[in-house]
Amino acid sequence: MADMVTLTIDGHEVSVPKGTTILEAAKTVGTEVPHYCYHPGMSSPAMCRLCLVEVEGAPKPMPGCVTTVMEGQVVNTQSEQAKSNRQGVLEFYLVNHPLDCPICDMSGECNLQDYVHAEGREQGRGREPKRVFGRDDFGGDVLFYGDRCVMCTRCVRFMSEVEQDHRLTVVERGNRSVIDTFFEEGLDGTDWHGNIVDICPVGALVSKDFLHKARAWDLTHTPSICTSCSQGCNIDLHTRDNLVQRIKPRENLDVNGWWICDHGRHNYEWMNRGNRIEAPLARDGASSRALGWKDALRGLLDRADSLDAGSVKAVASPQSSNEDLAALKTLVDALGGGDIVYRSARAEDEIPLKGFPGLARRQDLAANTTGANLMGMARVGADDATGGLDGVADYDGIVIVLGDGLDDQPESFGQKAGLYVYLGTHESAATTAADYVLPVGTHAESEGTFTNRDGRVQRFQPALESPGMARPAWLILGALAGERSGGSVARSAGDAFAALAGSTPAFSGISYDDVGSRGAVINESVSLTGD
């Protein structure tokens, strides 16, 4: 092909599109050329000088991040010249670096640590007193440790090129250069600045929220999806001791690139909340009994059987997975059909990330309103996710609530219902009248998929253990529906997704494997609003 260039990198012949940089081309043969200032989401200033590689025929080592490939080029990333250059640059970095790894939050995931361990000198030669900048509060969630900085300027470029709000700059020159804010104006009031902590290759920019909370090597990383809005940003939940310690973005160029907003980043405390419902509860008047699952579900179905068949009224949460919502729908159908509504908060404005078109904190503040719409559920209530349940609150047939906390509803909610089933994580005043209270896991504790605003189905994995006897809602609802109608029961999230794909046209043709870690887009012929 005319647009492909063939070159040799470390003895491997490789063909890449014209205009590719040597650094990106090297990735295709599995070689990660060490670098600091280069970031695929921003411009390359070629100033860290760590990615210098030997190009045969070139008089000087070339920076891999800005040098584009040429036909027949022979690149050596592991030659003596390239290695000795890296060793030299790494030594320069350590001249003024405080080497305070034992108290540095970045330790364990620090590029300087990794590179020096891999290719640095055994013994440093720096004997001179080190330059000291000290610590600075940049505002927002960011603390700056100037001494650790490697002056890659990724943070400055993120703010100016990606967030496009010039809040950071380099002041002074030479080795007195330091990142700083403009006068007293820090990062306060910006909505994406948490990303500069992620892209800082060392511990110069650290999160106040995460400061000294956990060591990087003690954290388990679990791929997940942010539930703070309908964008569906790909994230990793970093957990330790069955608690989410922090959220980091997970690269997905189709959704969020490398970035997430600060709201989503810090919206994890609720996943760690205690005082959860831990066992299925059956209520009879004022008395309440904890039951095993089998007894609870059997009792529940017997109770349903004893009632006159009538329409079911159900309330779902748009934070529930596609599988949960589909299982709810199947159960409602098995119980004789009915209406499912959901309530969802909406923000006044979108908060776009200007430098990454297609990424914004969306107005729709739930992960799966698209999924709910596609399954024919109707949105009710106000923009703060209250009200809209008047017809349900005093309904006398079967009432099922899935995930909605009902915090705005009175104690009388569901009192008149023939059967009131509540599936949730926490009890509130409005669950007092529930005949059955069933504990379900949050998305952080379960496996499943969400459908984002663009119709992209994306998977999340369980990062935490569910408390007590809590189970995924699709399993509970699926078991009830299966028992009632005699159909098959989904044993895994994959089965549940397959059932969903079989029953809902929008999802037909997508397999759980298709969704993978990058997501799959639903059938384009289906309107995303479910109209």
Next chain:
Amino acid sequence: MAYPYVSDHEVQIVSKHFGDPKQRRVDTYVERGGYQALKKAFDMGPEQVIDVVKSSGLRGRGGAGFPTGVKWSFMPKESGKPHYLLCNADESEPGTFKDRELIRWDPHQLIEGCLIGAYAIGAQHVYIYCRGEFFEVNQILARAVEDAYAKGYIGKDIMGSGNDLELTVHQGAGAYICGEETGLMNSLEGRRGQPRVKPPFPAAVGAFGMPSTINNVETLCAVTHIVDNGGEWYRQYGTEKSPGTKLFCVSGHVNKPGNYELPLGFPLTQLIEEVCGGMRDGNALKAVIPGGSSVPIINAEEVSRCNLDYEGCVEVGTMLGCASVIVMDETTDVVKAVRRMVDFYAHESCGQCTPCREGSAWTAKILRRIEDGRGTEEDLDTLMQMTQQMVGTTICVLSDSVAAPVQSSIEKFRDEYLALSRRGERVGAA
């Protein structure tokens, strides 16, 4: 002429009117044949102007010595974009003081050269980036530009030729690195004065993102005379590969320091002994830095073999640079001199590239320690190896400029470094 010192060896072309304040006035300049070269250039057409400059063999006088005509021919012909000619008057290399004198005494010579250059490369606008500390020079230049505008030598329809050229003088703000061509462009545009990654080269993407050429003051001054008298005329001076004359800024321990315009290829010894009146107090020569502080230092033996042209300097392991000859006699503490230069570079490093940002300051610290008598022989090895990491590994050549004096002085004056280290041991033992 009252200009501090002159010598019979001189061939005064660009420095002919040094010391004559009348030359600053546009009327005097024109009376003496000024702006005729510009007229000639307009008659020749851009292509031929470039050919004349090419045939003269004129090489850039800013330090790199790149052939000027060739550089001009890199400019795209039909780009459809504005082109710019930049004149680098941010003279800040320690030891250099030629551009200051050229503008100070003969500003119209430079303006004329700028206009010829701009015409040749198809530029509509000339920027003279003048070092900010040159207060007097800036005033003189501003006045000259004003006069030239008033007389119609700059502006619309110059001398009835139908050619329009604008010229702006921009004052720098005191950073050495803004004398690097792309650093200058960033500074001119209002950005941090940091060199840019090349490619793209200025001829493709230069000032304001447009095709640009940047030339030194002395280069453009010489262009005026080359266009006036022809390429062959210029070639009668100098050597085959380094034709023409060059201003030598001699400073240091000579009896008559100053600016001397000499044909290239002039022997360095003769420059010191005859042109500059010999060494101060009859002291012995110890070392010379022939091209400004960023080139390797040479010792007395090498001085005796050195001819002052681009090739001659390379032969003795140094460079002609911008021909700022710093002469040091036997009383000079070489370590201190080198340390002072490295301090300068550490202070002026823009801070982009790691080897330069960290390496220059580290080198300065080690040298300071050695100077204080707390050095060891090991430090010299560290210095040699570490400065080697600073050569050819950065965006611009500032870090090479740190390495050059350090490496060359350790090679040639190792004893002095060791003597300082031993002094420290003795003090420590007492």
